[in-house]
Amino acid sequence: MTSGMSTSGQWLIKGAAVTGGEPADIHVKDGVIAAIGQGLDAPGAAVLDSGGLVALPGLVDLHTHLREPGREDAETVETGTRAAALGGYTAVHAMANTEPVADTAGVVEQVWRLGEQAGYVDVRPVGAVTVGLHGKQLAELGAMADSAARVRVFSDDGFCVADPLLMRRALEYVKAFDGVIAQHAQEPRLTEGAQLNEGEVASRLGLAGWPAAAEEAIIARDVLLAAHVDAALHVCHVSTAGSVEIIRWAKSKGWRVTAEVTPHHLLLTDDLAGGYDPVFKVNPPLRTRADIEALRHGLKDGTIDCVATDHAPHPVEAKETEWAAAANGMTGLETALRVVQRAMVDTGLLDWAGVADRMSARPAAIGRVPGHGQPLAPGAPANITLFDPAAGDTPVDPSAHASKSRNSPFAGMPLPGAVIATFLRGTPTVLDGKVTR
Amino acid sequence: MTIVGDVLHSRVARSNVLLLSTLGAHVTLVAPPTLMPHAVEAWPCRSGYDLDTELRKSDVVMMLRVQQERMNAAFFPTIREYRRRYGLDAGRMALLPEHAIVMHPGPMNRGVEIAAEVADSARSTIVQQVANGVTVRMAVLYLMLGGATEETA
Numbered sequence: 095m096t097s098g099m100s101t102s103g104q105w106l107i108k109g110a111a112v113t114g115g116e117p118a119d120i121h122v123k124d125g126v127i128a129a130i131g132q133g134l135d136a137p138g139a140a141v142l143d144s145g146g147l148v149a150l151p152g153l154v155d156l157h158t159h160l161r162e163p164g165r166e167d168a169e170t171v172e173t174g175t176r177a178a179a180l181g182g183y184t185a186v187h188a189m190a191n192t193e194p195v196a197d198t199a200g201v202v203e204q205v206w207r208l209g210e211q212a213g214y215v216d217v218r219p220v221g222a223v224t225v226g227l228h229g230k231q232l233a234e235l236g237a238m239a240d241s242a243a244r245v246r247v248f249s250d251d252g253f254c255v256a257d258p259l260l261m262r263r264a265l266e267y268v269k270a271f272d273g274v275i276a277q278h279a280q281e282p283r284l285t286e287g288a289q290l291n292e293g294e295v296a297s298r299l300g301l302a303g304w305p306a307a308a309e310e311a312i313i314a315r316d317v318l319l320a321a322h323v324d325a326a327l328h329v330c331h332v333s334t335a336g337s338v339e340i341i342r343w344a345k346s347k348g349w350r351v352t353a354e355v356t357p358h359h360l361l362l363t364d365d366l367a368g369g370y371d372p373v374f375k376v377n378p379p380l381r382t383r384a385d386i387e388a389l390r391h392g393l394k395d396g397t398i399d400c401v402a403t404d405h406a407p408h409p410v411e412a413k414e415t416e417w418a419a420a421a422n423g424m425t426g427l428e429t430a431l432r433v434v435q436r437a438m439v440d441t442g443l444l445d446w447a448g449v450a451d452r453m454s455a456r457p458a459a460i461g462r463v464p465g466h467g468q469p470l471a472p473g474a475p476a477n478i479t480l481f482d483p484a485a486g487d488t489p490v491d492p493s494a495h496a497s498k499s500r501n502s503p504f505a506g507m508p509l510p511g512a513v514i515a516t517f518l519r520g521t522p523t524v525l526d527g528k529v530t531r
Numbered sequence: 532m533t534i535v536g537d538v539l540h541s542r543v544a545r546s547n548v549l550l551l552s553t554l555g556a557h558v559t560l561v562a563p564p565t566l567m568p569h570a571v572e573a574w575p576c577r578s579g580y581d582l583d584t585e586l587r588k589s590d591v592v593m594m595l596r597v598q599q600e601r602m603n604a605a606f607f608p609t610i611r612e613y614r615r616r617y618g619l620d621a622g623r624m625a626l627l628p629e630h631a632i633v634m635h636p637g638p639m640n641r642g643v644e645i646a647a648e649v650a651d652s653a654r655s656t657i658v659q660q661v662a663n664g665v666t667v668r669m670a671v672l673y674l675m676l677g678g679a680t681e682e683t684a
Contacts (some may be wrong), residue, residue: 267565
């Protein structure tokens with residue numbers, strides 16, 4: 095599709111449906127969108143024939159596990175951000191549960207610098223809420239906020255900030271620098287040893303249940319706390335119909351609550367665990383068809399603000415074990431947009447403008463990510479994803495993924511669509527579906 | 532006039548807001564959000580979380596004592612972070628206008644809410660403030676314990 099390489103740093107993207115609208119040309123120059131219109135001419139610009147493609151603002155992921163430092167056997171900032179670019183992302187938030195934990199300015203600055211060096215996407219480190227994710231003492235949140243990494247999202251993800259007083263203080267404390275607490279909502283006592291959604295499937299398989307109420311109880315508590323102290327709460331990986339109801343109620347009160355849903359919770363159900371294949375083991379667990387329907391409609395009506403991958407790479411030895419011993423988590427960066435097309439666009443629930451809102455604009459706003467999530471318009475930074483929704487269903491092949499890990503629950507599943515190109519501030523990180531370097 | 536620190540647990544801050552606003556001063560409270568009283572909007576003063584911004588427009592800055600126990604109750608992460616964000620050191624003092632003075636009701640935690648070089652600087656009126664406090668307390672006790680006459684009562 096590419097004709098000629100750009101020597102001027104300029105690109106002319108021809109005939110892409112801009113955010114799903116009428117086909118137009120996009121002229122990219124000096125890292126920004128110089129012009130959008132019909133029949134543009136840009137001497138010296140490399141031309142990218144994009145007929146039939148949809149142009150979206152670069153995707154922003156609020157929830158990515160890049161694993162570095164500490165678990166470079168699962169993923170590195172380099173491999174994880176390459177996977178992100180291939181998935182159409184231009185910014186990702188790197189979760190704090192690394193080794194050492196990202197609970198100091200030093201660690202978040204290291205992760206941020208590794209992202210800068212890799213250069214595929216902007217890496218926004220998430221800071222831990224508590225020291226070591228232990229839930230006992232606040233980490234130096236202000237130091238992380240003031241660091242070169244400019245942290246604004248704080249989360250103990252992997253663990254719930256279960257102590258209600260500590261959660262209240264955290265919500266209050268980050269108001270000083272416009273931060274947000276992203277909560278992994280899981281009541282710990284209700285989920286000790288939990289393996290799979292508590293329901294018919296877990297009972298039949300003999301696996302310890304993870305009740306929906308354990309998620310919903312924490313969300314209910316936290317929205318009340320956020321309201322009381324007028325602070326910003328973000329709910330990670332919402333997985334149940336009841337959670338959607340609680341968040342809808344909180345938003346109806348005007349409280350500062352936002353939420354995300356993962357691609358896998360939009361598409362996969364707990365009965366996939368019937369073969370005891372731990373590739374389907376994830377926390378929170380896969381739920382039921384009724385939950386999926388509620389999540390999709392929550393995403394459609396904006397109750398759930400965004401799709402976040404919870405990309406959680408694990409080495410083979412952590413996943414190919416008996417169910418109870420396996421690690422929780424699934425990769426997701428390289429399949430997210432395709433899953434969203436299947437679950438939301440092909441079902442008529444969202445159009446491409448809606449996808450742009452839920453996968454770029456809103457996550458960028460929640461994460462306070464400068465320069466991302468802006469509508470494709472002249473003057474905006476040229477963070478652009480070109481997606482081919484007409485690419486027919488092709489089975490997902492994890493061995494072809496750029497992620498270091500292979501634990502995709504979509505392996506072998508035919509999914510529509512393909513990411514063709516990704517531009518980060520005017521520079522292509524992906525062209526013709528391949529990374530540019 | 533900017534009052535900085537543990538406003539939540541401070542009698543000094545409460546009486547100063549009432550007294551100084553009555554006398555016509557414009558009072559601003561600065562604290563971490565965790566140490567700002569709930570519904571402070573109802574008080575006759577402004578409030579904020581960013582010390583550096585407020586210092587630039589202050590004629591007086593009064594630092595409040597912060598107690599170690601507050602950290603253990605998770606009001607803030609560490610003494611070190613508190614000092615970085617809300618402590619008055621020489622660098623921050625330089626943000627104050629030329630004529631501004633530094634106050635503290637005492638006792639001070641040197642190296643926490645106030646650096647020694649600030650506490651002992653020419654701008655500091657802290658020793659005078661504490662001495663005046665003794666005089667005022669003597670007068671109050673005298674009046675309360677029967678020293679009042681018909682005319683002064």
